[in-house]
Amino acid sequence: MKRKLLLLLAFTGMMSVSSVKAQDDLLSMVNQDEKPAIDYATATFKSTHIVIGQSIETAPKGNLNFLITHHFGALNSGYENLFGLKQANIRLGLEYGVTRWLGVAVGLNTDKNTWDGSLKVKLLRQCKGGKHMPVTIDIFGNTAIYTTKWTDTQRPNYFSSRISYAVQVMIARKFGNSLSLQITPSMVHKNLVLTAGDKNDIFTLGGGGRVKLSQRVSINAEYHHLFSGQVVSVKAYDSFSLGVDIETGGHVFQIFLTNSYGEYEETYLTDTRGKWSNGDIFLGFNINRMFTIVNHKMPKE
Template sequence: MCNRIIIILLILGISGQSSAQDNLLDSLDTDTNATTVWPSFKGLQIVSLQSTKMVGQGDLYFVVSHRFGSLKDGINTFFGLDNATTKLGFIYGIKNWVSIGISRHTLNKTYELAFKYRLINQNENSLISLVGYNTIQISSQLDKDVYPQLSFQNRLSYTSQVLISRSLSKALTIEVIVSYIHKNVYDPIIENQKQFSIGGGGRFKLSKRLSVNAEYMYSNKPSFYRNPLSLGLDIETGGHVFQLLFTNSQGMTESSYLTNAAGDWGNGDVYFGFNLYRVF
């Protein structure tokens, strides 16, 4: 218990062995070594936002995500396929209740370090699951030729999130998310240095292998950007969880996804993409 408290404090401070493939089907709808009232999320993300599902102790996940260009551009960009952005990363379960992740995003050439930790799990004694999520993003795209006084600290941005979910039935799980983002370098004309957002999403299970997901976040952003809205389909394929999605935000780090959503669903300015998880 003491070690758990120490790790949580360390994680909060920075922001302000493997599973076999044939066992994956049994673990997709439940948190490892945790008793839940009903199954919750299949994937570690609802669509782009984090879900309350945790990586099991000793499990290593390989993550591949793509967000293509806007469908609105039509055949000129082959409906966005010419303008793809990519995220590659790994997530490791230190304990059943805490994991660490590292990833690299082609958009803005960003590196990300992430910590996810469960504080409460829904069971017979608790109505909800409560999870914390903290990230540090490092933008390697910033250039000293443009910013002569650029330091390493200027490249950093931070995200802190509280995730609260409840499985209402075998088919339906909902989640509320409160988020805070701080950027060391920002454009004050089009964005805020500090941004709060609140929203959430949910998952509706269609079958053992399929579910539909949705998420939306509202924030105190300038009018230049829009609030992110995303729809997705989870497909379980044996050794993989495959998520197909449509979103108005091309970014895949929390700071980019939540603060720089440029697409407009009403005008068909939407990005197609997917998330793919492989567990070892």
């Protein structure tokens, strides 16, 4: 009898141990055979541009991003030109998030009074948890039309000659909290090129990335390689830009150095005239200001 009592005691003891354990795992009751939630990567980049080129980010749905882009003149242009401060290439852009996967944008650039309009479509979103996707993939299309007077009035000028197009595929991955990388193959089509030797379709391969220094500051870099034999009438170089992103509440400030004077895809990809080693470097900045146009609908009570 005594032994049995002991046994019973031991048993109850074990029971209570196991029930304590069960209490610690109370949450496992709701978590077992539960498919984990899909965890989408957010804020791969802080802005719609890595430095001067597009990133996979679009304005969030119902949000309008006002983007001011400013490139000064070349740093090596001497004191007479105040090292580029006297000169400016400015683009004013508006970017709207129609849905979570579609962004539309328009812009006006002081370089040859160029208007541009673009679409950015998110094809895949990086995620983990309930679903796995290693990268985010966007496709971007832009049309640019310059509107200054014809420089050569002696020849027949067609409206179509003013137009150029750019298409980019962006493949990006956010590696943890502080590193994001993107690969960007691009194609630019120009309806009119300077000489017969220049190609109308121009291919580049580029990419960029950012390293976060703190929650609100990151170092960003971007590079685009222009394959040789496509632009021959002028000396065009690969575009390289290096900058800092500073995020405050509603603004993202991007301050950078670049060898591209151009501010939209058709120019910086195919017509980068500056060379870093010559000091043809342009100081520039982007100011992103996000406005919420349509509030996100909160779940009903």
